[in-house]
Amino acid sequence: MEARTPPGRDGLGDLIGLEYLELTPEQVRARARVTDDLRQPFGLVHGGVFASMAESMCSRATWMAVRAEGMAAMGQSNNATFMRPITEGDIHATAHPRHRGRTTWVWDVEVNDDDGRLCGLARVTVAVRPIPSR
Protein backbone atom coordinates (compact mmCIF):
# COMPACT_ATOMS: atom_id res chain seq x y z
CA MET A 1 0.00 0.00 0.00
CA GLU A 2 2.89 2.32 0.71
CA ALA A 3 3.91 1.92 -2.91
CA ARG A 4 0.61 3.47 -3.88
CA THR A 5 0.65 6.40 -1.46
CA PRO A 6 1.84 9.74 -2.86
CA PRO A 7 4.36 11.73 -0.82
CA GLY A 8 1.68 13.65 1.06
CA ARG A 9 -2.04 13.53 1.70
CA ASP A 10 -4.77 14.91 -0.57
CA GLY A 11 -5.96 17.75 1.65
CA LEU A 12 -8.87 18.88 -0.50
CA GLY A 13 -9.93 15.30 -1.19
CA ASP A 14 -10.11 14.68 2.55
CA LEU A 15 -11.93 17.97 3.09
CA ILE A 16 -14.79 17.02 0.75
CA GLY A 17 -14.93 13.42 1.98
CA LEU A 18 -13.64 11.77 -1.19
CA GLU A 19 -13.68 8.00 -0.83
CA TYR A 20 -12.08 5.69 -3.38
CA LEU A 21 -13.88 2.51 -4.44
CA GLU A 22 -11.45 1.59 -7.21
CA LEU A 23 -8.12 3.13 -8.09
CA THR A 24 -6.12 1.90 -11.06
CA PRO A 25 -4.64 3.63 -14.12
CA GLU A 26 -7.41 1.98 -16.17
CA GLN A 27 -10.39 3.08 -14.10
CA VAL A 28 -11.08 5.12 -11.00
CA ARG A 29 -14.32 5.12 -9.06
CA ALA A 30 -14.94 7.34 -6.06
CA ARG A 31 -17.78 8.95 -4.15
CA ALA A 32 -18.54 11.69 -1.67
CA ARG A 33 -21.53 12.11 0.59
CA VAL A 34 -23.62 15.24 0.05
CA THR A 35 -23.60 17.49 3.11
CA ASP A 36 -24.23 21.20 3.60
CA ASP A 37 -20.47 21.69 3.28
CA LEU A 38 -20.69 20.63 -0.37
CA ARG A 39 -23.78 22.63 -1.25
CA GLN A 40 -23.89 26.07 -2.83
CA PRO A 41 -26.45 28.63 -1.67
CA PHE A 42 -29.35 27.19 -3.71
CA GLY A 43 -28.99 23.78 -2.10
CA LEU A 44 -27.31 22.02 -5.02
CA VAL A 45 -23.92 20.34 -4.90
CA HIS A 46 -21.31 23.00 -5.72
CA GLY A 47 -19.71 22.66 -9.15
CA GLY A 48 -16.32 22.90 -7.52
CA VAL A 49 -16.98 19.56 -5.85
CA PHE A 50 -17.34 17.87 -9.24
CA ALA A 51 -14.13 19.51 -10.45
CA SER A 52 -12.24 18.68 -7.26
CA MET A 53 -13.25 15.02 -7.29
CA ALA A 54 -12.20 14.72 -10.93
CA GLU A 55 -8.88 16.48 -10.30
CA SER A 56 -7.98 14.26 -7.34
CA MET A 57 -8.94 11.05 -9.07
CA CYS A 58 -7.13 11.66 -12.35
CA SER A 59 -3.98 13.10 -10.84
CA ARG A 60 -3.66 10.26 -8.37
CA ALA A 61 -4.24 7.49 -10.89
CA THR A 62 -1.82 9.03 -13.35
CA TRP A 63 0.79 9.31 -10.62
CA MET A 64 0.30 5.64 -9.75
CA ALA A 65 1.25 4.77 -13.32
CA VAL A 66 4.26 7.04 -13.66
CA ARG A 67 5.75 7.07 -10.18
CA ALA A 68 8.01 4.09 -10.90
CA GLU A 69 9.80 6.31 -13.42
CA GLY A 70 10.33 9.03 -10.81
CA MET A 71 7.66 11.28 -12.27
CA ALA A 72 4.97 13.39 -10.63
CA ALA A 73 1.49 14.04 -12.02
CA MET A 74 -0.18 17.43 -11.74
CA GLY A 75 -3.38 18.77 -13.22
CA GLN A 76 -2.87 20.99 -16.25
CA SER A 77 -6.49 21.69 -17.15
CA ASN A 78 -9.89 20.69 -15.83
CA ASN A 79 -12.96 21.32 -17.97
CA ALA A 80 -16.17 20.57 -16.10
CA THR A 81 -19.73 20.72 -17.40
CA PHE A 82 -22.78 20.55 -15.14
CA MET A 83 -25.99 19.11 -16.55
CA ARG A 84 -28.18 18.04 -13.71
CA PRO A 85 -28.14 19.12 -10.08
CA ILE A 86 -27.43 16.72 -7.23
CA THR A 87 -29.07 17.71 -3.95
CA GLU A 88 -28.70 14.69 -1.67
CA GLY A 89 -27.29 11.20 -1.30
CA ASP A 90 -23.88 10.39 -2.75
CA ILE A 91 -21.92 11.91 -5.61
CA HIS A 92 -20.54 9.09 -7.74
CA ALA A 93 -17.61 9.73 -10.06
CA THR A 94 -15.96 7.40 -12.56
CA ALA A 95 -12.83 8.23 -14.54
CA HIS A 96 -11.25 6.61 -17.60
CA PRO A 97 -8.01 7.57 -19.34
CA ARG A 98 -8.44 8.51 -23.01
CA HIS A 99 -4.79 9.23 -23.76
CA ARG A 100 -1.63 8.16 -21.97
CA GLY A 101 1.20 10.19 -23.41
CA ARG A 102 4.74 10.73 -22.31
CA THR A 103 4.05 14.27 -21.06
CA THR A 104 0.27 14.36 -20.62
CA TRP A 105 -2.61 12.05 -19.80
CA VAL A 106 -6.18 12.95 -20.76
CA TRP A 107 -9.07 11.61 -18.66
CA ASP A 108 -12.85 11.63 -18.99
CA VAL A 109 -14.86 11.72 -15.79
CA GLU A 110 -18.57 11.13 -15.35
CA VAL A 111 -20.49 12.24 -12.27
CA ASN A 112 -23.73 10.49 -11.41
CA ASP A 113 -26.35 10.69 -8.69
CA ASP A 114 -27.72 7.78 -6.65
CA ASP A 115 -30.15 6.93 -9.46
CA GLY A 116 -27.32 6.63 -11.98
CA ARG A 117 -28.33 9.76 -13.88
CA LEU A 118 -25.52 11.67 -15.56
CA CYS A 119 -25.11 14.97 -13.69
CA GLY A 120 -21.71 16.22 -14.80
CA LEU A 121 -18.73 15.58 -17.06
CA ALA A 122 -15.11 16.61 -16.68
CA ARG A 123 -12.16 16.33 -19.02
CA VAL A 124 -8.91 16.50 -17.09
CA THR A 125 -5.45 16.85 -18.61
CA VAL A 126 -2.70 15.74 -16.25
CA ALA A 127 0.88 16.80 -16.86
CA VAL A 128 3.58 14.21 -16.22
CA ARG A 129 6.73 15.91 -15.02
CA PRO A 130 9.84 15.20 -12.92
CA ILE A 131 8.95 15.37 -9.22
CA PRO A 132 9.19 18.99 -8.02
CA SER A 133 11.46 19.84 -5.12
CA ARG A 134 9.39 21.22 -2.25
Next chain:
Amino acid sequence: MEARTPPGRDGLGDLIGLEYLELTPEQVRARARVTDDLRQPFGLVHGGVFASMAESMCSRATWMAVRAEGMAAMGQSNNATFMRPITEGDIHATAHPRHRGRTTWVWDVEVNDDDGRLCGLARVTVAVRPIPSR
Protein backbone atom coordinates in the same frame (compact mmCIF):
# COMPACT_ATOMS: atom_id res chain seq x y z
CA MET B 1 -26.98 43.16 3.31
CA GLU B 2 -29.80 40.68 3.56
CA ALA B 3 -30.82 41.73 0.06
CA ARG B 4 -27.45 40.47 -1.17
CA THR B 5 -27.44 37.16 0.67
CA PRO B 6 -28.51 34.13 -1.36
CA PRO B 7 -31.06 31.79 0.15
CA GLY B 8 -28.44 29.58 1.81
CA ARG B 9 -24.74 29.59 2.60
CA ASP B 10 -21.91 28.64 0.26
CA GLY B 11 -20.81 25.46 2.02
CA LEU B 12 -17.79 24.73 -0.18
CA GLY B 13 -16.72 28.38 -0.17
CA ASP B 14 -16.72 28.29 3.62
CA LEU B 15 -14.91 24.96 3.65
CA ILE B 16 -11.95 26.30 1.67
CA GLY B 17 -11.89 29.61 3.54
CA LEU B 18 -13.02 31.80 0.65
CA GLU B 19 -13.03 35.46 1.69
CA TYR B 20 -14.51 38.20 -0.50
CA LEU B 21 -12.67 41.51 -0.86
CA GLU B 22 -14.97 42.92 -3.54
CA LEU B 23 -18.24 41.58 -4.84
CA THR B 24 -20.11 43.33 -7.61
CA PRO B 25 -21.44 42.19 -10.99
CA GLU B 26 -18.58 44.18 -12.59
CA GLN B 27 -15.69 42.70 -10.62
CA VAL B 28 -15.14 40.12 -7.92
CA ARG B 29 -11.99 39.76 -5.86
CA ALA B 30 -11.51 37.03 -3.29
CA ARG B 31 -8.76 35.10 -1.57
CA ALA B 32 -8.11 31.95 0.43
CA ARG B 33 -5.23 31.13 2.72
CA VAL B 34 -3.11 28.13 1.72
CA THR B 35 -3.27 25.37 4.31
CA ASP B 36 -2.65 21.64 4.16
CA ASP B 37 -6.38 21.23 3.58
CA LEU B 38 -6.01 22.92 0.20
CA ARG B 39 -2.85 21.09 -0.89
CA GLN B 40 -2.65 18.02 -3.06
CA PRO B 41 -0.14 15.26 -2.27
CA PHE B 42 2.85 17.03 -3.85
CA GLY B 43 2.40 20.10 -1.68
CA LEU B 44 0.86 22.37 -4.32
CA VAL B 45 -2.54 24.01 -4.04
CA HIS B 46 -5.10 21.56 -5.46
CA GLY B 47 -6.52 22.52 -8.84
CA GLY B 48 -9.99 21.98 -7.45
CA VAL B 49 -9.43 24.98 -5.17
CA PHE B 50 -8.92 27.26 -8.17
CA ALA B 51 -12.06 25.87 -9.82
CA SER B 52 -14.10 26.11 -6.62
CA MET B 53 -13.11 29.71 -5.94
CA ALA B 54 -13.99 30.68 -9.52
CA GLU B 55 -17.31 28.85 -9.38
CA SER B 56 -18.37 30.49 -6.11
CA MET B 57 -17.35 33.96 -7.17
CA CYS B 58 -18.98 33.96 -10.60
CA SER B 59 -22.21 32.29 -9.52
CA ARG B 60 -22.67 34.64 -6.60
CA ALA B 61 -21.96 37.82 -8.54
CA THR B 62 -24.27 36.75 -11.35
CA TRP B 63 -26.99 35.99 -8.86
CA MET B 64 -26.58 39.44 -7.30
CA ALA B 65 -27.35 40.96 -10.69
CA VAL B 66 -30.34 38.79 -11.60
CA ARG B 67 -32.01 38.15 -8.24
CA ALA B 68 -34.21 41.21 -8.52
CA GLU B 69 -35.88 39.50 -11.47
CA GLY B 70 -36.52 36.37 -9.44
CA MET B 71 -33.80 34.38 -11.14
CA ALA B 72 -31.16 32.00 -9.79
CA ALA B 73 -27.61 31.60 -11.11
CA MET B 74 -25.95 28.19 -11.38
CA GLY B 75 -22.66 27.14 -12.92
CA GLN B 76 -23.03 25.50 -16.32
CA SER B 77 -19.37 24.97 -17.15
CA ASN B 78 -16.03 25.71 -15.52
CA ASN B 79 -12.86 25.45 -17.59
CA ALA B 80 -9.75 25.84 -15.46
CA THR B 81 -6.13 25.91 -16.61
CA PHE B 82 -3.20 25.65 -14.23
CA MET B 83 0.07 27.31 -15.18
CA ARG B 84 2.14 27.86 -12.09
CA PRO B 85 1.93 26.14 -8.72
CA ILE B 86 1.06 27.97 -5.52
CA THR B 87 2.54 26.39 -2.41
CA GLU B 88 2.04 28.95 0.37
CA GLY B 89 0.61 32.35 1.29
CA ASP B 90 -2.73 33.40 -0.14
CA ILE B 91 -4.54 32.43 -3.32
CA HIS B 92 -5.84 35.60 -4.97
CA ALA B 93 -8.64 35.39 -7.51
CA THR B 94 -10.18 38.14 -9.63
CA ALA B 95 -13.21 37.70 -11.87
CA HIS B 96 -14.66 39.86 -14.64
CA PRO B 97 -17.80 39.24 -16.68
CA ARG B 98 -17.21 38.97 -20.43
CA HIS B 99 -20.81 38.43 -21.48
CA ARG B 100 -24.06 39.17 -19.67
CA GLY B 101 -26.80 37.44 -21.60
CA ARG B 102 -30.37 36.73 -20.78
CA THR B 103 -29.75 33.02 -20.16
CA THR B 104 -25.99 32.84 -19.56
CA TRP B 105 -23.16 34.95 -18.19
CA VAL B 106 -19.54 34.21 -19.13
CA TRP B 107 -16.76 35.14 -16.71
CA ASP B 108 -12.97 35.17 -16.84
CA VAL B 109 -11.11 34.48 -13.63
CA GLU B 110 -7.43 34.97 -12.92
CA VAL B 111 -5.65 33.31 -10.01
CA ASN B 112 -2.46 34.86 -8.69
CA ASP B 113 0.03 34.18 -5.91
CA ASP B 114 1.29 36.66 -3.33
CA ASP B 115 3.83 37.99 -5.82
CA GLY B 116 1.12 38.75 -8.38
CA ARG B 117 2.22 36.03 -10.77
CA LEU B 118 -0.49 34.44 -12.90
CA CYS B 119 -0.97 30.87 -11.67
CA GLY B 120 -4.30 29.85 -13.15
CA LEU B 121 -7.17 30.90 -15.38
CA ALA B 122 -10.80 29.83 -15.37
CA ARG B 123 -13.63 30.56 -17.75
CA VAL B 124 -16.97 30.04 -16.05
CA THR B 125 -20.35 29.99 -17.76
CA VAL B 126 -23.21 30.66 -15.37
CA ALA B 127 -26.76 29.76 -16.33
CA VAL B 128 -29.50 32.20 -15.35
CA ARG B 129 -32.72 30.34 -14.64
CA PRO B 130 -35.91 30.66 -12.61
CA ILE B 131 -35.21 29.84 -8.94
CA PRO B 132 -35.52 26.06 -8.45
CA SER B 133 -37.94 24.76 -5.86
CA ARG B 134 -36.01 22.92 -3.14
Next chain:
Amino acid sequence: MEARTPPGRDGLGDLIGLEYLELTPEQVRARARVTDDLRQPFGLVHGGVFASMAESMCSRATWMAVRAEGMAAMGQSNNATFMRPITEGDIHATAHPRHRGRTTWVWDVEVNDDDGRLCGLARVTVAVRPIPSR
Protein backbone atom coordinates in the same frame (compact mmCIF):
# COMPACT_ATOMS: atom_id res chain seq x y z
CA MET C 1 -35.05 14.86 -47.28
CA GLU C 2 -36.36 18.38 -47.11
CA ALA C 3 -37.49 17.67 -43.58
CA ARG C 4 -33.86 17.04 -42.67
CA THR C 5 -32.31 20.01 -44.43
CA PRO C 6 -31.66 23.14 -42.34
CA PRO C 7 -32.66 26.48 -43.86
CA GLY C 8 -29.28 26.97 -45.53
CA ARG C 9 -26.15 25.04 -46.35
CA ASP C 10 -23.21 24.37 -44.04
CA GLY C 11 -20.62 26.51 -45.79
CA LEU C 12 -17.65 25.57 -43.63
CA GLY C 13 -18.64 21.91 -43.64
CA ASP C 14 -18.61 21.97 -47.43
CA LEU C 15 -15.33 23.87 -47.48
CA ILE C 16 -13.50 21.19 -45.50
CA GLY C 17 -15.18 18.33 -47.35
CA LEU C 18 -17.29 17.05 -44.48
CA GLU C 19 -19.21 13.93 -45.50
CA TYR C 20 -21.89 12.37 -43.32
CA LEU C 21 -22.05 8.60 -42.94
CA GLU C 22 -24.73 8.57 -40.27
CA LEU C 23 -26.82 11.44 -38.95
CA THR C 24 -29.30 10.91 -36.15
CA PRO C 25 -29.83 12.56 -32.78
CA GLU C 26 -28.44 9.38 -31.18
CA GLN C 27 -25.21 9.13 -33.18
CA VAL C 28 -23.40 11.04 -35.88
CA ARG C 29 -20.54 9.71 -37.96
CA ALA C 30 -18.71 11.79 -40.53
CA ARG C 31 -15.37 12.01 -42.27
CA ALA C 32 -13.17 14.35 -44.26
CA ARG C 33 -10.31 13.57 -46.58
CA VAL C 34 -6.91 14.99 -45.58
CA THR C 35 -5.61 17.43 -48.18
CA ASP C 36 -3.14 20.31 -48.03
CA ASP C 37 -6.10 22.60 -47.44
CA LEU C 38 -6.64 20.95 -44.06
CA ARG C 39 -3.02 20.87 -42.99
CA GLN C 40 -1.22 23.39 -40.83
CA PRO C 41 2.36 24.43 -41.63
CA PHE C 42 3.98 21.35 -40.06
CA GLY C 43 1.98 18.98 -42.22
CA LEU C 44 -0.50 17.85 -39.57
CA VAL C 45 -4.26 18.20 -39.83
CA HIS C 46 -5.14 21.64 -38.41
CA GLY C 47 -6.85 21.56 -35.02
CA GLY C 48 -9.55 23.83 -36.40
CA VAL C 49 -10.64 20.99 -38.67
CA PHE C 50 -11.37 18.78 -35.67
CA ALA C 51 -13.31 21.59 -34.01
CA SER C 52 -15.20 22.45 -37.20
CA MET C 53 -16.24 18.87 -37.87
CA ALA C 54 -17.47 18.50 -34.30
CA GLU C 55 -19.35 21.79 -34.43
CA SER C 56 -21.14 20.95 -37.69
CA MET C 57 -22.07 17.44 -36.61
CA CYS C 58 -23.45 18.30 -33.19
CA SER C 59 -25.32 21.41 -34.25
CA ARG C 60 -26.94 19.65 -37.17
CA ALA C 61 -28.00 16.58 -35.22
CA THR C 62 -29.40 18.67 -32.41
CA TRP C 63 -31.34 20.75 -34.89
CA MET C 64 -32.80 17.59 -36.45
CA ALA C 65 -34.24 16.70 -33.04
CA VAL C 66 -35.64 20.11 -32.14
CA ARG C 67 -36.75 21.53 -35.48
CA ALA C 68 -40.23 20.07 -35.17
CA GLU C 69 -40.74 22.39 -32.21
CA GLY C 70 -39.66 25.40 -34.26
CA MET C 71 -36.28 25.66 -32.56
CA ALA C 72 -32.80 26.32 -33.93
CA ALA C 73 -29.56 24.81 -32.65
CA MET C 74 -26.36 26.84 -32.40
CA GLY C 75 -23.00 26.02 -30.86
CA GLN C 76 -22.46 27.60 -27.46
CA SER C 77 -19.05 26.16 -26.65
CA ASN C 78 -16.59 23.79 -28.30
CA ASN C 79 -13.75 22.35 -26.22
CA ALA C 80 -11.31 20.40 -28.38
CA THR C 81 -8.26 18.45 -27.24
CA PHE C 82 -5.64 17.13 -29.64
CA MET C 83 -3.72 14.01 -28.70
CA ARG C 84 -2.24 12.49 -31.79
CA PRO C 85 -1.54 14.06 -35.18
CA ILE C 86 -3.25 12.95 -38.37
CA THR C 87 -1.18 13.52 -41.49
CA GLU C 88 -2.95 11.60 -44.24
CA GLY C 89 -5.95 9.47 -45.18
CA ASP C 90 -9.35 10.31 -43.72
CA ILE C 91 -10.37 12.07 -40.53
CA HIS C 92 -13.11 10.04 -38.88
CA ALA C 93 -15.40 11.69 -36.33
CA THR C 94 -18.14 10.14 -34.19
CA ALA C 95 -20.48 12.10 -31.94
CA HIS C 96 -22.83 11.02 -29.16
CA PRO C 97 -25.17 13.18 -27.11
CA ARG C 98 -24.50 13.08 -23.36
CA HIS C 99 -27.29 15.43 -22.30
CA ARG C 100 -30.46 16.51 -24.10
CA GLY C 101 -31.88 19.41 -22.16
CA ARG C 102 -34.57 21.89 -22.96
CA THR C 103 -32.09 24.71 -23.59
CA THR C 104 -28.79 22.90 -24.20
CA TRP C 105 -27.49 19.63 -25.57
CA VAL C 106 -24.02 18.37 -24.65
CA TRP C 107 -22.14 16.12 -27.09
CA ASP C 108 -18.93 14.12 -26.96
CA VAL C 109 -16.99 13.74 -30.20
CA GLU C 110 -14.11 11.40 -30.91
CA VAL C 111 -11.75 11.90 -33.84
CA ASN C 112 -9.84 8.90 -35.18
CA ASP C 113 -7.39 8.20 -37.95
CA ASP C 114 -7.62 5.43 -40.55
CA ASP C 115 -6.14 2.96 -38.06
CA GLY C 116 -8.82 3.73 -35.50
CA ARG C 117 -6.44 5.48 -33.12
CA LEU C 118 -7.92 8.23 -30.97
CA CYS C 119 -6.47 11.54 -32.20
CA GLY C 120 -8.78 14.13 -30.71
CA LEU C 121 -11.76 14.74 -28.45
CA ALA C 122 -14.30 17.54 -28.45
CA ARG C 123 -17.08 18.40 -26.05
CA VAL C 124 -19.66 20.57 -27.75
CA THR C 125 -22.51 22.40 -26.02
CA VAL C 126 -25.31 23.31 -28.40
CA ALA C 127 -27.85 25.95 -27.43
CA VAL C 128 -31.46 25.29 -28.39
CA ARG C 129 -33.22 28.56 -29.09
CA PRO C 130 -36.13 29.94 -31.10
CA ILE C 131 -35.11 30.28 -34.77
CA PRO C 132 -33.40 33.66 -35.28
CA SER C 133 -34.81 36.03 -37.87
CA ARG C 134 -32.24 36.54 -40.62
Next chain:
Amino acid sequence: MEARTPPGRDGLGDLIGLEYLELTPEQVRARARVTDDLRQPFGLVHGGVFASMAESMCSRATWMAVRAEGMAAMGQSNNATFMRPITEGDIHATAHPRHRGRTTWVWDVEVNDDDGRLCGLARVTVAVRPIPSR
Protein backbone atom coordinates in the same frame (compact mmCIF):
# COMPACT_ATOMS: atom_id res chain seq x y z
CA MET D 1 10.53 37.28 -43.86
CA GLU D 2 11.58 33.80 -44.84
CA ALA D 3 12.99 33.39 -41.34
CA ARG D 4 9.46 33.83 -40.03
CA THR D 5 7.72 31.46 -42.41
CA PRO D 6 6.96 28.01 -41.03
CA PRO D 7 8.02 25.01 -43.10
CA GLY D 8 4.73 24.85 -44.99
CA ARG D 9 1.61 26.89 -45.57
CA ASP D 10 -1.42 27.13 -43.30
CA GLY D 11 -3.91 25.35 -45.51
CA LEU D 12 -6.97 25.89 -43.36
CA GLY D 13 -6.00 29.50 -42.66
CA ASP D 14 -5.87 30.12 -46.40
CA LEU D 15 -9.14 28.27 -46.93
CA ILE D 16 -11.07 30.56 -44.60
CA GLY D 17 -9.31 33.70 -45.82
CA LEU D 18 -7.34 34.42 -42.67
CA GLU D 19 -5.39 37.68 -43.04
CA TYR D 20 -2.81 38.80 -40.47
CA LEU D 21 -2.68 42.44 -39.42
CA GLU D 22 -0.13 41.97 -36.66
CA LEU D 23 1.90 38.91 -35.79
CA THR D 24 4.26 38.91 -32.83
CA PRO D 25 4.64 36.66 -29.78
CA GLU D 26 3.15 39.51 -27.70
CA GLN D 27 0.02 40.13 -29.77
CA VAL D 28 -1.65 38.75 -32.86
CA ARG D 29 -4.42 40.45 -34.79
CA ALA D 30 -6.11 38.89 -37.78
CA ARG D 31 -9.38 39.00 -39.67
CA ALA D 32 -11.48 37.07 -42.15
CA ARG D 33 -14.24 38.27 -44.42
CA VAL D 34 -17.66 36.67 -43.83
CA THR D 35 -18.83 34.75 -46.90
CA ASP D 36 -21.31 31.92 -47.38
CA ASP D 37 -18.35 29.55 -47.07
CA LEU D 38 -17.97 30.56 -43.43
CA ARG D 39 -21.66 30.47 -42.53
CA GLN D 40 -23.53 27.61 -40.92
CA PRO D 41 -27.07 26.75 -42.06
CA PHE D 42 -28.78 29.48 -40.02
CA GLY D 43 -26.70 32.21 -41.64
CA LEU D 44 -24.33 32.83 -38.73
CA VAL D 45 -20.57 32.51 -38.89
CA HIS D 46 -19.73 28.88 -38.08
CA GLY D 47 -18.17 28.33 -34.64
CA GLY D 48 -15.42 26.34 -36.30
CA VAL D 49 -14.23 29.54 -37.98
CA PHE D 50 -13.64 31.17 -34.60
CA ALA D 51 -11.77 28.10 -33.39
CA SER D 52 -9.73 27.81 -36.59
CA MET D 53 -8.67 31.45 -36.56
CA ALA D 54 -7.61 31.17 -32.92
CA GLU D 55 -5.71 27.94 -33.56
CA SER D 56 -3.79 29.36 -36.53
CA MET D 57 -2.92 32.60 -34.80
CA CYS D 58 -1.70 31.13 -31.52
CA SER D 59 0.24 28.26 -33.04
CA ARG D 60 1.99 30.51 -35.53
CA ALA D 61 2.94 33.17 -33.00
CA THR D 62 4.23 30.60 -30.55
CA TRP D 63 6.28 28.99 -33.28
CA MET D 64 7.79 32.36 -34.16
CA ALA D 65 9.06 32.62 -30.60
CA VAL D 66 10.45 29.11 -30.26
CA ARG D 67 11.69 28.31 -33.75
CA ALA D 68 15.17 29.66 -33.03
CA GLU D 69 15.54 26.83 -30.52
CA GLY D 70 14.56 24.24 -33.13
CA MET D 71 11.12 23.70 -31.68
CA ALA D 72 7.71 23.33 -33.29
CA ALA D 73 4.42 24.60 -31.89
CA MET D 74 1.22 22.57 -32.15
CA GLY D 75 -2.21 23.12 -30.66
CA GLN D 76 -2.91 20.93 -27.63
CA SER D 77 -6.36 22.23 -26.73
CA ASN D 78 -8.74 24.88 -28.03
CA ASN D 79 -11.68 25.92 -25.86
CA ALA D 80 -14.02 28.24 -27.73
CA THR D 81 -17.14 29.97 -26.39
CA PHE D 82 -19.66 31.71 -28.64
CA MET D 83 -21.63 34.61 -27.23
CA ARG D 84 -22.96 36.69 -30.06
CA PRO D 85 -23.50 35.76 -33.69
CA ILE D 86 -21.66 37.41 -36.55
CA THR D 87 -23.59 37.42 -39.81
CA GLU D 88 -21.70 39.80 -42.11
CA GLY D 89 -18.67 42.05 -42.48
CA ASP D 90 -15.34 40.95 -41.06
CA ILE D 91 -14.46 38.64 -38.21
CA HIS D 92 -11.79 40.32 -36.08
CA ALA D 93 -9.63 38.23 -33.77
CA THR D 94 -7.00 39.36 -31.27
CA ALA D 95 -4.75 37.01 -29.32
CA HIS D 96 -2.53 37.58 -26.27
CA PRO D 97 -0.27 35.05 -24.54
CA ARG D 98 -1.11 34.47 -20.87
CA HIS D 99 1.62 31.95 -20.12
CA ARG D 100 4.87 31.22 -21.94
CA GLY D 101 6.22 28.02 -20.49
CA ARG D 102 8.95 25.69 -21.61
CA THR D 103 6.53 23.05 -22.87
CA THR D 104 3.25 24.95 -23.29
CA TRP D 105 1.99 28.43 -24.10
CA VAL D 106 -1.52 29.51 -23.12
CA TRP D 107 -3.29 32.17 -25.20
CA ASP D 108 -6.52 34.13 -24.86
CA VAL D 109 -8.29 35.10 -28.05
CA GLU D 110 -11.16 37.54 -28.47
CA VAL D 111 -13.38 37.60 -31.54
CA ASN D 112 -15.24 40.78 -32.39
CA ASP D 113 -17.57 41.99 -35.11
CA ASP D 114 -17.24 45.19 -37.14
CA ASP D 115 -18.84 47.16 -34.32
CA GLY D 116 -16.26 45.95 -31.82
CA ARG D 117 -18.75 43.81 -29.91
CA LEU D 118 -17.36 40.70 -28.23
CA CYS D 119 -18.73 37.68 -30.11
CA GLY D 120 -16.48 34.84 -29.01
CA LEU D 121 -13.60 33.82 -26.76
CA ALA D 122 -11.06 31.05 -27.15
CA ARG D 123 -8.39 29.77 -24.82
CA VAL D 124 -5.72 27.92 -26.76
CA THR D 125 -2.94 25.81 -25.26
CA VAL D 126 -0.03 25.33 -27.64
CA ALA D 127 2.48 22.55 -27.04
CA VAL D 128 6.13 23.35 -27.71
CA ARG D 129 7.93 20.24 -28.92
CA PRO D 130 10.92 19.22 -31.03
CA ILE D 131 10.05 19.54 -34.74
CA PRO D 132 8.37 16.31 -35.90
CA SER D 133 9.86 14.38 -38.78
CA ARG D 134 7.33 14.13 -41.61
